[in-house]
Amino acid sequence: xPTIHDIARESGVSARTVSRVxxxxxxxxxxxxERVLAVMARLDYRPDPGARxxxxxxxxxxxxxxxxxxxxxxMRRVETVARRFGPLGYAxxxxxxxxxxxxxxxxxELSMRSDALVLFSNRPGPRAAALDRLAEEGFPxxxxxxxxxxAYPAFYIDRSAGxxxxxxxxAASGRRRVALLVEDFRxxxxxxxxxxxxxxxxxxxxxxxxxxxxxxxEGGRDAAEAIFARASERPDxxxxxxxxxxxxxxxxxxxxxxxxxxxxxxxxxxxxxxxxFLDPPLSSIRQAGPxxxxxxxxxxxxxxxxxxxxxSRTFLTEPVPRASAPAPASAEQ
Amino acid sequence: xPTIHDIARESGVSARTVSRVxxxxxxxxxxxxERVLAVMARLDYRPDPGARxxxxxxxxxxxxxxxxxxxxxxMRRVETVARRFGPLGYAxxxxxxxxxxxxxxxxxELSMRSDALVLFSNRPGPRAAALDRLAEEGFPxxxxxxxxxxAYPAFYIDRSAGxxxxxxxxAASGRRRVALLVEDFRxxxxxxxxxxxxxxxxxxxxxxxxxxxxxxxEGGRDAAEAIFARASERPDxxxxxxxxxxxxxxxxxxxxxxxxxxxxxxxxxxxxxxxxFLDPPLSSIRQAGPxxxxxxxxxxxxxxxxxxxxxSRTFLTEPVPRASAPAPASAEQ
DNA sequence: TTGAAAGCGATACCAC
DNA sequence: GTGGTATCGCTTTCAA
Numbered sequence: 001x002p003t004i005h006d007i008a009r010e011s012g013v014s015a016r017t018v019s020r021v022x023x024x025x026x027x028x029x030x031x032x033x034e035r036v037l038a039v040m041a042r043l044d045y046r047p048d049p050g051a052r053x054x055x056x057x058x059x060x061x062x063x064x065x066x067x068x069x070x071x072x073x074x075m076r077r078v079e080t081v082a083r084r085f086g087p088l089g090y091a092x093x094x095x096x097x098x099x100x101x102x103x104x105x106x107x108x109e110l111s112m113r114s115d116a117l118v119l120f121s122n123r124p125g126p127r128a129a130a131l132d133r134l135a136e137e138g139f140p141x142x143x144x145x146x147x148x149x150x151a152y153p154a155f156y157i158d159r160s161a162g163x164x165x166x167x168x169x170x171a172a173s174g175r176r177r178v179a180l181l182v183e184d185f186r187x188x189x190x191x192x193x194x195x196x197x198x199x200x201x202x203x204x205x206x207x208x209x210x211x212x213x214x215x216x217x218e219g220g221r222d223a224a225e226a227i228f229a230r231a232s233e234r235p236d237x238x239x240x241x242x243x244x245x246x247x248x249x250x251x252x253x254x255x256x257x258x259x260x261x262x263x264x265x266x267x268x269x270x271x272x273x274x275x276x277f278l279d280p281p282l283s284s285i286r287q288a289g290p291x292x293x294x295x296x297x298x299x300x301x302x303x304x305x306x307x308x309x310x311x312s313r314t315f316l317t318e319p320v321p322r323a324s325a326p327a328p329a330s331a332e333q
Numbered sequence: 334x335p336t337i338h339d340i341a342r343e344s345g346v347s348a349r350t351v352s353r354v355x356x357x358x359x360x361x362x363x364x365x366x367e368r369v370l371a372v373m374a375r376l377d378y379r380p381d382p383g384a385r386x387x388x389x390x391x392x393x394x395x396x397x398x399x400x401x402x403x404x405x406x407x408m409r410r411v412e413t414v415a416r417r418f419g420p421l422g423y424a425x426x427x428x429x430x431x432x433x434x435x436x437x438x439x440x441x442e443l444s445m446r447s448d449a450l451v452l453f454s455n456r457p458g459p460r461a462a463a464l465d466r467l468a469e470e471g472f473p474x475x476x477x478x479x480x481x482x483x484a485y486p487a488f489y490i491d492r493s494a495g496x497x498x499x500x501x502x503x504a505a506s507g508r509r510r511v512a513l514l515v516e517d518f519r520x521x522x523x524x525x526x527x528x529x530x531x532x533x534x535x536x537x538x539x540x541x542x543x544x545x546x547x548x549x550x551e552g553g554r555d556a557a558e559a560i561f562a563r564a565s566e567r568p569d570x571x572x573x574x575x576x577x578x579x580x581x582x583x584x585x586x587x588x589x590x591x592x593x594x595x596x597x598x599x600x601x602x603x604x605x606x607x608x609x610f611l612d613p614p615l616s617s618i619r620q621a622g623p624x625x626x627x628x629x630x631x632x633x634x635x636x637x638x639x640x641x642x643x644x645s646r647t648f649l650t651e652p653v654p655r656a657s658a659p660a661p662a663s664a665e666q
Numbered sequence: 667t668t669g670a671a672a673g674c675g676a677t678a679c680c681a682c
Numbered sequence: 683g684t685g686g687t688a689t690c691g692c693t694t695t696c697a698a
Binding site for chain 4: 337338355356381384388389
């Protein structure tokens with residue numbers, strides 16, 4: 001690998017001048033520039049990014065720390081940011097962290113290797129030592145979708161809003177026993193939305209209609225028994241923690257002679273690509289408004305390029321009606 | 334951020350000694366070491382990885398270039414490798430590249446920033462300029478799942494094997510008109526497996542039973558018309574390009590009064606997490622044997638730690654029978 | 667066991 | 683316009 005000095009020697013100029021050419025400085029005579037560029041091309045020279053950033057303090061790396069339950073959606077957002085930063089000469093680092101300790105370790109590690117950090121975090125507390133230190137140093141970092149309010153700039157996702165709208169929509173469709181099936185993690189915001197949506201529709205949220213189960217498909221499948229055991233008290237609508245859980249439950253329904261949506265309106269969350277292809281197509285709740293990945297890029301780039309400080313934002317969610325829980329007839333589309 | 338010299342000054346030793354402590358050198362008196370460590374802890378010192386690698390030539394980064402059609406499976410493999418490398422002090426970079434040009438650009442870029450490159454590549458040719466250069470320099474890189482044979486170390490996935498076994502299994506179940514539904518990209522290996530599996534079962538592969546369609550769910554849904562239009566010539570089994578395509582087709586079947594598996598045995602590919610939760614649960618084909626992500630880590634780590642050269646390997650695929658295409662009754666489990 | 671000093675590959679201040 | 687030289691933060695050769 002040739003260095004800047006090889007180029008300098010070969011083209012009969014100083015390293016300083018090669019550096020000028022490299023950085024597109026105006027103060028280089030055209031002839032000189034051409035000559036240097038020719039040599040660079042001939043030797044297939046590319047400056048060492050590591051050596052460069054030692055001096056400039058800009059590493060040209062954006063880093064992500066994602067947590068154990070990182071979904072495909074998360075990775076798609078990382079992809080969006082990475083694709084936008086690529087042409088700008090930034091590389092993207094990703095680290096997976098399982099617990100809070102691992103997360104802090106990765107924060108320390110990656111903050112030494114990047115110019116900005118994006119944390120898809122499950123941190124429960126409003127603050128953390130590693131982040132306080134970063135904030136103190138003025139190192140740019142942004143949390144995405146923390147489970148609760150945090151003391152740092154963050155992009156929040158308001159799941160409550162989507163559940164609220166979905167519950168209201170079910171009530172408007174004439175459903176009277178609207179149940180909720182959740183796992184433990186991040187249940188509160190879902191319950192709050194469900195509750196509020198029903199109350200606003202003049203229904204009384206019945207705590208007995210909030211069911212708990214395990215994660216994912218299996219969680220949904222396993223919950224059917226508890227939900228439908230007593231035929232007399234069956235719900236006529238069910239909001240699930242996510243699409244996987246709804247799909248698992250759907251697969252268990254034939255055993256109970258329940259038809260969707262006739263006997264039960266079913267709604268998931270996440271709007272996974274396969275949701276429309278279940279039988280019946282699954283209603284879901286999805287992130288609404290501007291794309292979060294796109295917004296992430298904008299924010300990080302503005303921070304890095306113009307020093308624009310991060311601003312906390314909240315992204316809403318909204319129902320996606322499909323056959324498993326059609327929108328009420330009166331709904332304007 | 335304190336530097337090694339701050340630590341040296343504060344603890345009354347030279348930078349050389351701090352460096353020794355940092356790198357766990359034996360030749361440091363215990364008392365000195367303790368003193369230095371104490372100062373490092375007090376000042377919250379962490380060595381700059383960039384400066385370090387300028388000298389050592391080891392960047393402690395493993396980089397991935399993934400292509401436009403990177404699936405969730407791909408990212409899960411990246412995750413596996415990243416999780417294993419994390420504790421070893423390696424960071425992971427990921428770049429997405431849409432076409433061959435973008436891919437070459439990212440190869441150039443990331444090879445300057447990493448110690449090894451893993452390429453989930455769609456490159457059609459057996460070789461490429463950027464890779465020839467890397468090979469010449471002795472830079473470690475490994476291709477994963479290229480669509481054809483390449484001139485470099487690669488991990489291949491033999492899809493043909495899975496389709497062959499699935500076709501044979503369908504024949505053994507008494508299906509006589511086994512069709513294939515593929516998109517254009519990577520159709521050949523699927524066709525070859527289908528053909529061979531049928532021939533080995535004493536059936537004659539009928540080219541008219543190879544259907545082409547677009548990608549994904551929509552591709553499957555849109556293909557139903559062409560496949561089932563003529564009631565007299567309907568296939569009684571269908572191997573699809575992947576699970577998404579199979580799900581799309583499944584969703585379109587009610588319009589043709591076709592029941593799965595009674596009238597049609599249906600098989601996908603990829604064994605996506607939701608496949609068991611379709612109605613009926615979808616048979617699929619999945620990567621068999623050792624986990625590819627795990628194997629990637631082993632290979633890259635062996636290369637980086639011990640200089641073990643990359644060896645090309647082939648990973649097989651195998652059917653996963655479920656209700657949409659049950660294994661033949663005689664099959665030993 | 668410890669330290670002075672050179673060097674990794676770039677940038678940038680200050681002369682000329 | 684161009685070049686000498688110090689410098690970024692670390693590792694490492696060579697002496698002591």
